Amino acid sequence: MDGGPQKPAVGWENGMLAPVDRLRTERADSPVPGLVEGTEPGAGQQSAMFVHAQSFEDLTAEAEEDVEREAELDESGEPSEDLKVLVGEETIEKQHNDDIPPERGTKEEDVSSEAWRSHRKHVFVLSEAGKPIYTRYGTEEALSSTMGVMMALVSFVEAEKNIIRSIHADGCKVVFLAKSPLVLVGVSRTCQSDKELLRELQYIYYQIVSLLTLTQLNHIFQHKQNYDLRRLLAGSEYLTDNLLHRLDRDPGLLLSAVTCLPLASSARDVVSASLQAAKAKNLVFSILLAGDRLVTLVRKKDQFLHHIDLHLVFNLVGSSSSSREGEGWTPICLPKFNTAGFFHAHISYLEPASELCLILVSTDREDFFNMSDCKQRFLERLSKRSAYQAMKEALKCPSYSVEQVGIPELRHFLYKSKSSGLYTSPEFPAIYQSDEEQERMMGLYQDLHSHLHHPTRPLRSFYRCSETENLLAWVTSGFELYLCFSPLGTKALAHSAVNKLLKWIRKEEDRLFILSPLTY
Amino acid sequence: MGDDHQQVPGGAQLHRNTLSRPVRTFRVKMVLLGSSGVGKSSLALRFVKDEFRNTSPTVGCAYLTRVVHLNHATLRFEIWDTAGQEKYHSVTPLYYRGAHAALLVYDISKRETFIRAQVWLKELQTHYIPGSTVIWLVGNKGDLEEVRQVSAQEGQNLADEKGLLFTETSALSGEQISELLLDVAHRVYECIGAQQGGLSEWQETPFVHMHHRNTSNPLASCCKVGP
Ligand SMILES: Nc1nc2c(ncn2[C@@H]2O[C@H](COP(=O)(O)OP(=O)(O)OP(=O)(O)O)[C@@H](O)[C@H]2O)c(=O)[nH]1
Ligand SMILES: [Mg+2]
Numbered sequence: 001m002d003g004g005p006q007k008p009a010v011g012w013e014n015g016m017l018a019p020v021d022r023l024r025t026e027r028a029d030s031p032v033p034g035l036v037e038g039t040e041p042g043a044g045q046q047s048a049m050f051v052h053a054q055s056f057e058d059l060t061a062e063a064e065e066d067v068e069r070e071a072e073l074d075e076s077g078e079p080s081e082d083l084k085v086l087v088g089e090e091t092i093e094k095q096h097n098d099d100i101p102p103e104r105g106t107k108e109e110d111v112s113s114e115a116w117r118s119h120r121k122h123v124f125v126l127s128e129a130g131k132p133i134y135t136r137y138g139t140e141e142a143l144s145s146t147m148g149v150m151m152a153l154v155s156f157v158e159a160e161k162n163i164i165r166s167i168h169a170d171g172c173k174v175v176f177l178a179k180s181p182l183v184l185v186g187v188s189r190t191c192q193s194d195k196e197l198l199r200e201l202q203y204i205y206y207q208i209v210s211l212l213t214l215t216q217l218n219h220i221f222q223h224k225q226n227y228d229l230r231r232l233l234a235g236s237e238y239l240t241d242n243l244l245h246r247l248d249r250d251p252g253l254l255l256s257a258v259t260c261l262p263l264a265s266s267a268r269d270v271v272s273a274s275l276q277a278a279k280a281k282n283l284v285f286s287i288l289l290a291g292d293r294l295v296t297l298v299r300k301k302d303q304f305l306h307h308i309d310l311h312l313v314f315n316l317v318g319s320s321s322s323s324r325e326g327e328g329w330t331p332i333c334l335p336k337f338n339t340a341g342f343f344h345a346h347i348s349y350l351e352p353a354s355e356l357c358l359i360l361v362s363t364d365r366e367d368f369f370n371m372s373d374c375k376q377r378f379l380e381r382l383s384k385r386s387a388y389q390a391m392k393e394a395l396k397c398p399s400y401s402v403e404q405v406g407i408p409e410l411r412h413f414l415y416k417s418k419s420s421g422l423y424t425s426p427e428f429p430a431i432y433q434s435d436e437e438q439e440r441m442m443g444l445y446q447d448l449h450s451h452l453h454h455p456t457r458p459l460r461s462f463y464r465c466s467e468t469e470n471l472l473a474w475v476t477s478g479f480e481l482y483l484c485f486s487p488l489g490t491k492a493l494a495h496s497a498v499n500k501l502l503k504w505i506r507k508e509e510d511r512l513f514i515l516s517p518l519t520y
Numbered sequence: 521m522g523d524d525h526q527q528v529p530g531g532a533q534l535h536r537n538t539l540s541r542p543v544r545t546f547r548v549k550m551v552l553l554g555s556s557g558v559g560k561s562s563l564a565l566r567f568v569k570d571e572f573r574n575t576s577p578t579v580g581c582a583y584l585t586r587v588v589h590l591n592h593a594t595l596r597f598e599i600w601d602t603a604g605q606e607k608y609h610s611v612t613p614l615y616y617r618g619a620h621a622a623l624l625v626y627d628i629s630k631r632e633t634f635i636r637a638q639v640w641l642k643e644l645q646t647h648y649i650p651g652s653t654v655i656w657l658v659g660n661k662g663d664l665e666e667v668r669q670v671s672a673q674e675g676q677n678l679a680d681e682k683g684l685l686f687t688e689t690s691a692l693s694g695e696q697i698s699e700l701l702l703d704v705a706h707r708v709y710e711c712i713g714a715q716q717g718g719l720s721e722w723q724e725t726p727f728v729h730m731h732h733r734n735t736s737n738p739l740a741s742c743c744k745v746g747p
């Protein structure tokens with residue numbers, strides 16, 4: 001596609017480049033939409049913590065050029081008979097899975113049932129040889145014939161030198177992601193765009209790589225094309241399950257950003273400095289988490305963490321209950337950093353009953369006691385200061401209500417500072433408390449997001465009215481903003497709210513963001 | 521790790537030091553090996569907290585400590601609770617290397633875990649120096665009597681044949697847990713503590729890292745797992 005039409009919105013800095021040091025003195029007091037990257041509310045004062053990537057595009061750029069191609073494919077006619085099996089038509093094969101004992105208790109689901117077919121989003125992972133590796137619902141064995149059909153489709157289109165990207169039929173989308181040696185397939189009834197679905201498949205791919213490294217994956221399949229990868233992934237399916245759940249629920253994964261524990265900057269700075277002082281030769285990243293919120297992150301000079309890698313760490317820590325008592329020590333591949341090797345993560349809670357989890361990432365697998373010692377030094381330093389108490393206090397109210405912003409009819413919002421890769425968002429108000437409502441809300445945000453990031457027609461702003469809420473999305477070079485108003489709000493009100501909200505965030509940015517990230 | 525001086529739970533009374541002369545504290549490296557799901561983390565949690573909770577599979581390894589007071593010495597158990605999942609096998613030698621005690625855990629209701637324990641034994645035996653490690657065969661989930669697949673006699677026979685010690689436990693009910701830890705402590709102290717340089721003494725800030733005691737690295741790269 002080199003000679004093709006100019007690709008919109010992807011002209012940013014290359015994903016893996018280190019960010020330029022942006023020491024901005026001229027931080028506008030009253031930011032307006034359109035202010036430049038690096039001065040928006042929440043932008044770090046010295047250097048960014050993360051790999052400075054045009055995050056979302058960075059994730060999907062590889063897939064980008066094929067989207068148009070897929071559009072052509074799309075129009076090429078009726079879905080075939082085979083396809084109808086995939087998208088849950090009546091013609092779905094009756095599968096005789098009676099004699100196959102289900103492997104995982106929670107997955108005992110009849111794959112020929114209506115319930116199985118009606119799940120909003122299926123995800124399948126298979127090897128290039130067509131061996132099932134993962135399914136979100138049901139067991140892989142029971143699904144082998146469905147997987148077979150998928151493989152047939154993939155290889156059919158690959159043979160035509162035209163890699164298949166997606167198929168649309170009857171309110172169902174089937175999206176393919178070929179990431180040698182794996183093939184990932186998403187089947188969705190949501191209104192998410194192909195691009196969004198591909199992004200989610202990418203996450204799943206990285207999740208698997210983070211457990212095994214790409215080098216190992218390649219090695220395995222080079223030696224034995226028919227290898228059953230479930231052997232090596234056994235016991236880790238819950239990580240993929242949880243990641244899929246997060247993708248439905250966590251705005252951070254949508255925005256390619258993470259959110260922080262609100263904390264006075266004076267306290268946060270002391271915590272960061274204490275972490276910075278507790279360094280060691282092979283220590284690359286020190287990450288302090290409060291649940292799903294970042295308290296601080298200190299990194300080795302010139303080493304940057306990618307938000308995807310950080311989300312994989314969040315998922316690992318959030319999914320396992322076992323390291324609470326003692327200290328965990330595990331190999332982990334951070335695929336956006338290096339798909340070839342493992343880091344070694346020391347995972348421990350500051351106190352057994354505490355939400356505060358410290359993750360120390362080292363390059364040396366024999367570094368356990370050194371990391372344990374770093375943690376000890378960090379704790380000793382911290383316990384002498386009032387910052388520890390301040391942090392524990394902050395944990396009692398890890399979020400804020402939208403009323404504090406003081407904008408009438410505003411129910412919820414997401415604000416991402418692009419240069420820092422951090423976002424902030426109030427807690428969901430009472431009307432969005434149920435799981436279904438929150439997922440519906442996330443669906444609306446996903447929809448706005450895909451309009452702003454449309455592969456061929458990206459929008460700068462987007463307003464949408466519905467019976468239940470009015471929504472506004474706004475993107476500039478410095479930030480992304482998604483606002484949710486009650487249906488009583490008007491478009492004029494929504495637009496005037498942007499300035500007001502940005503002012504409020506500017507006022508609160510010390511607390512809501514990490515403005516002075518440190519390195520060692 | 522604030523529980524260093526808690527008593528061994530579950531009724532067995534440990535002798536706290538009542539003598540006036542200071543009792544020395546020794547470090548004991550203990551590793552838990554066995555298939556995923558046999559209850560290693562549950563046993564470890566019993567050892568250090570006397571609690572039972574539903575746990576998720578261990579990723580990599582977990583490190584916990586527990587102090588046990590004997591009549592003439594105090595032992596600080598440094599417990600390495602390894603992950604049973606196959607993908608972590610390549611890193612397991614890090615943990616059993618230089619261990620004073622190794623618990624080979626299986627689930628009495630799953631025969632394949634009993635077979636797997638024997639594979640672990642073979643692997644251990646190719647690495648260990650005779651007399652330097654107390655190896656204990658542990659049949660866990662003793663509460664699952666009605667679905668038992670491995671009889672206690674079988675466990676005992678295997679132990680006798682290979683020169684191991686044997687106990688059946690239940691992390692769920694707490695059955696035989698404190699007894700096991702105490703027995704291991706006595707064994708280790710008698711068999712290894714008596715040897716010259718068998719156990720190292722514990723200092724508040726241990727800079728002699730057990731990891732580094734034996735620098736020969738059996739694995740060139742941890743990337744090598746798999747078929
Ligand atoms: N009935 C019964 N269940 C137990 C017992 N011990 C552990 N379990 C259960 O067995 C499951 C696995 O226990 P874990 O302690 O996580 O197993 P593990 O050996 O640490 O597994 P990995 O970390 O994957 O190697 C959990 O659901 C426990 O609740 C026991 O004595 N009796
Ligand atoms: Mg475990």
